[in-house]
Structure formats: C-alpha cells, structure tokens
Amino acid sequence: DSGVTQTPKHLITATGQRVTLRCSPRSGDLSVYWYQQSLDQGLQFLIQYYNGEERAKGNILERFSAQQFPDLHSELNLSSLELGDSALYFCASSAGQVYNEQFFGPGTRLTVL
Amino acid sequence: KNQVEQSPQSLIILEGKNCTLQCNYTVSPFSNLRWYKQDTGRGPVSLTIMTFSENTKSNGRYTATLDADTKQSSLHITASQLSDSASYICVVRGGNYGQNFVFGPGTRLSVLP
Numbered sequence: 001d002s003g004v005t006q007t008p009k010h011l012i013t014a015t016g017q018r019v020t021l022r023c024s025p026r027s028g029d030l031s032v033y034w035y036q037q038s039l040d041q042g043l044q045f046l047i048q049y050y051n052g053e054e055r056a057k058g059n060i061l062e063r064f065s066a067q068q069f070p071d072l073h074s075e076l077n078l079s080s081l082e083l084g085d086s087a088l089y090f091c092a093s094s095a096g097q098v099y100n101e102q103f104f105g106p107g108t109r110l111t112v113l
Numbered sequence: 114k115n116q117v118e119q120s121p122q123s124l125i126i127l128e129g130k131n132c133t134l135q136c137n138y139t140v141s142p143f144s145n146l147r148w149y150k151q152d153t154g155r156g157p158v159s160l161t162i163m164t165f166s167e168n169t170k171s172n173g174r175y176t177a178t179l180d181a182d183t184k185q186s187s188l189h190i191t192a193s194q195l196s197d198s199a200s201y202i203c204v205v206r207g208g209n210y211g212q213n214f215v216f217g218p219g220t221r222l223s224v225l226p
Contacts, residue, residue: 042218042219043216045214055212056212056214057212090156090157097211098144098206098211101159101162103159104156104157105156
C-alpha cells in the first residue's frame with residue numbers, strides 16, 4: 001500500500017460525458033501527479049501540482065483539467081469523453097517538486113462506451 | 114526530440130539467473146532518471162532515482178547505472194525471483210524546470226521456475 005488513494009476504482013460512462021477522478025496523496029506529500037496509461041500509448045504524464053499550484057504540464061488535452069485543493073487532494077476532470085480516453089489513470093504523490101520518489105496510487109480504470 | 118528507448122522489449126529468464134535491462138535517452142536538459150517496476154494493472158513502484166552526478170544506485174537486488182555522457186542507463190537484477198515478473202519502465206525527467214517527463218515503452222520480464 002503506497003498511501004495514495006484514488007476513487008473510484010472503476011468508472012464506466014458514455015461518449016460525450018464528463019467525469020471526475022479523485023486522488024488523496026500520502027500524508028505530508030505536497031506534490032500530486034496525474035498519469036494516463038492506455039494499451040497503445042503506455043504511460044504518459046499529464047500534469048503536476050505542488051502545494052496547490054500547477055508545477056508542470058505534459059500531454060494533457062484541453063478537454064481535461066485538474067486542480068489541487070487546500071487540503072492537498074486533487075481532482076482530474078475529463079469532459080466530452082471519447083472512446084480513446086478509455087485508460088488507467090494513475091495519481092502519484094511526492095514530498096518535493098522534482099527529485100523525490102513518487103508513490104503511485106492503485107489507479108482508476110475508465111471505460112468510455 | 115525527447116525520447117526514451119528501452120531494450121529488450123521482452124525477456125524470459127529462469128529463476129535465480131541475473132539479467133540487465135537497457136535504457137537510452139535523448140532528453141535534454143537532463144534532471145533525473147528513474148526506474149519503475151509495474152505489475153499488470155497496478156501502479157508503478159519506484160526502484161531507483163538517479164541524478165546527473167550519480168553513476169550507480171542499488172535497491173536490494175536491483176542495481177541501476179547511469180552514464181550521462183552517453184545518455185545510457187541499465188538496470189541489473191540479481192538472483193531473479195518469480196515475483197520479479199513485471200514491466201520495468203525507464204523514465205527521464207528533464208527540461209529547464211524539470212517540467213518534462215518522458216517514459217520509455219518498458220521491458221516485459223518473465224521469470225520462469
């Protein structure tokens with residue numbers, strides 16, 4: 001158990017819909033990262049927040065947005081869902097911004113029908 | 114273009130044997146290089162993190178090396194166990210502010226009894 005929690009574990013929805021994925025970091029960690037893992041593209045970095053501020057941005061689509069709240073939990077919002085958005089979405093947390101070990105959560109499996 | 118390549122794509126070894134996985138990268142500027150172990154359907158687990166000045170880092174039976182001049186890294190697994198069967202992913206963090214994460218495609222290791 002990494003100490004990072006993600007909800008829900010599974011999510012099934014239809015194209016065009018909007019969903020919210022939630023992540024609670026390990027106690028004391030200030031950074032939260034979001035990753036997408038699909039079968040054909042492997043792991044991809046989406047975005048990082050550090051202490052409530054956006055720190056780094058990867059291949060995150062404009063239809064996707066994220067935020068980190070004052071209690072340090074984070075949410076990833078996915079809208080106008082397409083079939084290709086079906087993937088495992090992982091959240092990770094770390095103590096610092098760049099050099100610290102990242103601890104991954106169990107992931108949310110999103111299926112778009 | 115920032116890229117991370119890994120070889121071999123897959124590897125089968127017998128329990129108790131050693132093996133070495135390779136990672137070549139073209140990410141610049143370089144911040145750090147990480148090796149992760151990922152079991153199917155689960156979040157990656159960090160094995161090692163190496164910065165520019167580190168040549169070798171060990172974590173139990175896992176030893177990673179880094180040659181920043183040739184932009185190559187290797188992960189050596191000693192006395193393999195059945196539980197080592199997993200995907201091993203090399204990730205390079207770079208950019209002037211550490212804002213880039215570039216993931217390799219992974220090496221799928223199968224350890225047979």
